[in-house]
Amino acid sequence: MHANVYLPEDFLKHVETFLPNTLKMEDFIAACQRPLRKSIRVNTLKISVEDFLHKAKSYDWHLTAIPWCSEGFWIDADESIVPLGNTAEHMAGLFYIQEASSMLPPSALFHDNEVFQTVLDMAAAPGSKTTQIAALMNNEGVLVANEFAASRVKVLHANIERCGVxxxxMSNYDARVFGGWLPEQFDAVLLDAPCSGEGTVRKDPDAMKNWSLNSTQDIAQTQKDLIESAFHALKAGGSLVYSTCALSPEENQQVALHLTNTFGDAVEISSLEHLFPSADKATTPEGFLHVFPQTYDSEGFFIAKFKKTGSSSAPSVQKRLGKFPFQPLTKKESSDVVIDLEQTMGLTLPSDSALWKRDNDIWLFPKALEPMLGEFRFSRMGIKIAEQHKKGYRWQHQVATALTSNDTASVALSEENAREWFMGRDVRPEGLTGKGEVFVSYNDFIIGLGKWVGNRVKNGLPRELVRDKNLF
Structure with a gap:
């Protein structure tokens, strides 16, 4: 029990003013004081749900389906020896440890199996929703992942890389810029807005230490600016999801209704009442989801979905982009890369991507990104697949994470060697030797790219993905 959860008296009095009649205050407080159930999401870019369930059974992990996400499960696992985050399956990106309620916004965005070519995630770090969206897009089209806090961009990139996206x-801006810089550019936008975090006390007992109604109202003003920017960046006919892990109407219903009041007939609320069985238990009269901690035994969350039914006049901005440092490869250069990748690594490139070059670095960009390249400055685009040298190409780690499949030829490592690999060390597969670059695998899934040096495989794991203790 988290009996020491801090719930300010002023906050509790505020909750009493908007708690639905169907819910009880004592149940709300009791739920806030209970630890969260741990939950995970299977990363279908790496493994099917069926195959993951088979693996989970072999580890004696007990999974319970989350009703609003077909890839999501509450998990009961013995972590006394190895935390879930230090399992080989997690480090290889087969699953993401993600709170159940945070799976709701992407699920709402892609409800009814909607297909989007261009998606914007306006506040992306640490990457749980970004990687969920990428999986729902099946790595196709382009997903712009923005994060305002520079300190969180590194974590965002590490999770994107680990999950094979x-x-x-990626971009690193105050998300209020998107409406003016990329007006009506996206088929879908997710604004999981910065908020007071009122719904997160079950995992952070001190989340409410600095809560005040004044600060909530200040945050709401920023959220209104952000939702206007999101709407301007959305194409006519596109879908917008606004979400927070807050509970107060000031940050939720009032921000959502600010959008409809501001843009009138150009915006239409999409009801989430039928998003999943029993969604009606959290549905507001407007059609939003207002999830309290006791509703589904989860974090508190708010989700609203809108359809843009008409164009909007975006703010006018002056752009100074500077020189774009990349150039597309020529047909001959592209052909050389494709042939070398197939001959040396047994891989083909996805047809919806294009090869670009910066100095001697070869990058794979989503083709759907190209219309934005002259309109916006990104901090990182697509994946770096190679460094070009006089004698050929040195393939990079993201070739292993984002371009391979379970059928890709690899050297199978023992548990001991796999553990050494994730700790950033070279490995010596027993009785084997070879030349050139090679994929390494463990338990039938690719975990990295190395290079043979005699009977040793030189480790190619990026530093940000290296773990140094308490591994499987």
Whole structure:
């Protein structure tokens, strides 16, 4: 029990003013004081749900389906020896440790099996929703993942890389710029807005230490600016999801209704009442989802979905982009890369991507990104697949994470060697030797790219993905 959860008296009095009649205050407080159930999401870019369930059974992990996400499960696992985050399956990106409620916004965005070629995630770090969206897009089209806090961009990139995402372009801006810089550019936008975090007390007992109604109202003003920017960046006919892990109407219903009041007939609320069985238990009269901690035994969350039914006049901005440092490869250069990749690594490139070059670095960009390249400055685009040298190409780690499959030829490592690999060390597969670059695998899934040096495989794991203790 988290009996020491801090719930300010002023906050509790505020909750009493908007708690639905169907819910009880004592149940709300009791739920806030209970630890969260741990939950995970299977990363279908790496493994099917069926195959993951088979693996989970072999580890004696007990999974319970989350009703609003077909890839999501509450998990009961013995972590006394190895935390879930230090399992080989997690480090290889087969699953993401993600709170159940945070799976709701992407699920709402892609409800009814909607297909989007261009998606914007306006506040992306640490990457749980970004990687969920990428999986729902099946790595196709382009997903722009923006994060305002520079300190969180590194974590965002590490999670994108670990999960084998290749269709992302990252940026590091105050998300209020998107409406003016990329007006009506996206088929879909997710704004999981910065908020007071009122719904997160079950995992952070001190989340409410600095809560005040004044600060909530200040945050709401920023959220209104952000939702206007999101709407301007959305194409006519596109879908927008606004979400927070807050509970107060000031940050939720009032921000959502600010959008409809501002843009009138150009915006239409999409009801989430039928998003999943029993969604009606959290549905507001407007059609939003207002999830309290006791509703589904999860974090508190708010989700609203809108359809843009008409164009909007975006803010006018002056752009100073500077020189774009990349150039597309010529047909001959592209052909050389494709042939070498197939001959040396047994891989083909996805047809919806294009090869670009910066100095001697070869990058794979989503083709759907190209219309934005002259309109916006990104911090990282697509994946770096190679460094070019006089004698050929040195393939990079993201070739292993984003371009391989379970059928890709690899050297199978023992548990001991796999553990050494994730700790950033070279490995010596017993009785084997070879030449050139080679994929290494463990338990039938690719875990990295190395290079043979005699009977040793030189480790190619990026530093940000190296773990140094308490591994499987």
């Amino acid at each position: 290749r269709n992302v372009a």
